[in-house]
Amino acid sequence: MKITRDLPIPKAALAIGAHPDDIExxxxxxxxxxxxxxxEFHFAILTDGSMGxxxxxxxxxxxxxxxxxxxxxxxxxLGVESSNVHFLGFKDGSLEKxxxxxxxxxxLIRTVKPQTIFGHDPWKMYRxxxxxxxxxxxxxxxxxxxxxxLYSYLQTLEHHRCDNLLLYEAQIEDHVESSKDFxxxxxxxxxxxxxxxxxxxxxxxxxxxxxxxxxxxxxxxNLTEKGSLATLxxxxxxxxxxxI
Ligand SMILES: [Zn+2]
Numbered sequence: 001m002k003i004t005r006d007l008p009i010p011k012a013a014l015a016i017g018a019h020p021d022d023i024e025x026x027x028x029x030x031x032x033x034x035x036x037x038x039x040e041f042h043f044a045i046l047t048d049g050s051m052g053x054x055x056x057x058x059x060x061x062x063x064x065x066x067x068x069x070x071x072x073x074x075x076x077x078l079g080v081e082s083s084n085v086h087f088l089g090f091k092d093g094s095l096e097k098x099x100x101x102x103x104x105x106x107x108l109i110r111t112v113k114p115q116t117i118f119g120h121d122p123w124k125m126y127r128x129x130x131x132x133x134x135x136x137x138x139x140x141x142x143x144x145x146x147x148x149x150l151y152s153y154l155q156t157l158e159h160h161r162c163d164n165l166l167l168y169e170a171q172i173e174d175h176v177e178s179s180k181d182f183x184x185x186x187x188x189x190x191x192x193x194x195x196x197x198x199x200x201x202x203x204x205x206x207x208x209x210x211x212x213x214x215x216x217x218x219x220x221x222n223l224t225e226k227g228s229l230a231t232l233x234x235x236x237x238x239x240x241x242x243x244i
Contacts, residue, residue: 004240005176005230007164009037010115016044016105018095018120018135019052020071021193021200026168027118028078028186029179029223030236035079036182042084042112043075044105046135051092054199066195074192078185095134097141105142110157117143121167121239132169140165143244166238175240176230179223183234186223187216 013034017023023031023043035041049067050060072082088104122136145151147161166175190201191212197203203211227235
């Protein structure tokens with residue numbers, strides 16, 4: 001299989017994630033690289049992140065607020081402005097592909113007009129998390145809705161056809177973006193999700209220096225492995241769809 005690498009950097013891009021840290025995990029280095037070269041990046045975070053705790057007594061309203069603040073800071077660390085982080089607020093754990101969710105993402109695409117969109121691969125086999133699956137289908141359906149001028153319930157916004165879709169956590173990876181010089185920014189942006197240190201990063205807390213070091217190595221090993229698909233020293237891998 002032919003593996004392509006390093007798309008031309010677009011004027012605007014949109015990354016769509018189910019939860020507040022999915023974008024950083026899956027394309028953080030690419031966001032940092034493109035932002036540093038002038039691309040206007042937007043994030044769409046579909047759910048409110050209210051299930052992101054292993055503490056049954058945690059207050060979910062507080063958690064939503066905390067996670068929004070963390071997401072803005074993580075985006076800033078990648079060069080993305082706070083005002084470009086869009087929270088769609090669907091309930092964590094029960095995201096569904098629906099008329100409403102497709103229309104909301106479609107109108108964001110028509111407003112931001114990105115040339116490139118990043119999102120979860122809805123066709124990834126054996127994935128358990130229902131939000132990631134739903135987010136993938138919402139993303140591809142919204143891309144199609146956004147390009148159609150007569151899409152029935154959004155005719156007030158001008159239609160927009162994007163050039164490239166990069167699916168992450170992909171079933172078949174055929175495109176790699178080099179992460180060289182932008183690996184540290186990815187790690188820092190993930191660590192900015194401080195409420196998730198234990199649940200997603202296996203770090204006991206901010207003082208668990210061994211845990212942080214282990215996590216840093218894990219990200220670095222992952223980038224090395226994905227980069228090797230395209231004979232790069234490091235990279236993030238995607239399924240590229242460019243006939244949209
Ligand atoms: Zn997630």
